[in-house]
Amino acid sequence: MNRVISATEARVHFGELMRRVAQDEEPVIVERGGKPQAVVLSVDRYKRLLAGQQQDDWWALVERARNLVRADLGDRELPPVEDIIREMREERDAQLDAAFYDLRRRKSRRSPRSGSKG
Numbered sequence: 001m002n003r004v005i006s007a008t009e010a011r012v013h014f015g016e017l018m019r020r021v022a023q024d025e026e027p028v029i030v031e032r033g034g035k036p037q038a039v040v041l042s043v044d045r046y047k048r049l050l051a052g053q054q055q056d057d058w059w060a061l062v063e064r065a066r067n068l069v070r071a072d073l074g075d076r077e078l079p080p081v082e083d084i085i086r087e088m089r090e091e092r093d094a095q096l097d098a099a100f101y102d103l104r105r106r107k108s109r110r111s112p113r114s115g116s117k118g
Contacts, residue, residue: 002026002027002028002029003026003027003028003029004028004029004030004031004036005017005028005029005030005031006030006031006032007030007031007032007037010028010030010040017040018040021040021041021042022042022043025042025044025045027039027040027041027045028040028041
């Protein structure tokens, strides 16, 4: 259970509050006028909280990507992963073949032909 203290008590005993939060790894809620206003927690716990938030952000991005793909597909089904990978490899291979062909063609234009005198 989280400990709750008043803002006045937190101000008067702030050093003790910091030590206790760091030692016990338990957050302390600070109230003003009986309403929660702030939370004091250890740096380690804060880092874990941020790390969890970053993971949540990552999952939110994944979910957003999934929704975009679903919207783009409409009623069509997503092709099998193997087909997508095969098509991408075929595209890549075609691009590489074209690049190598172009490179060989340029190279053959620059180099003098063997056996020809001019």
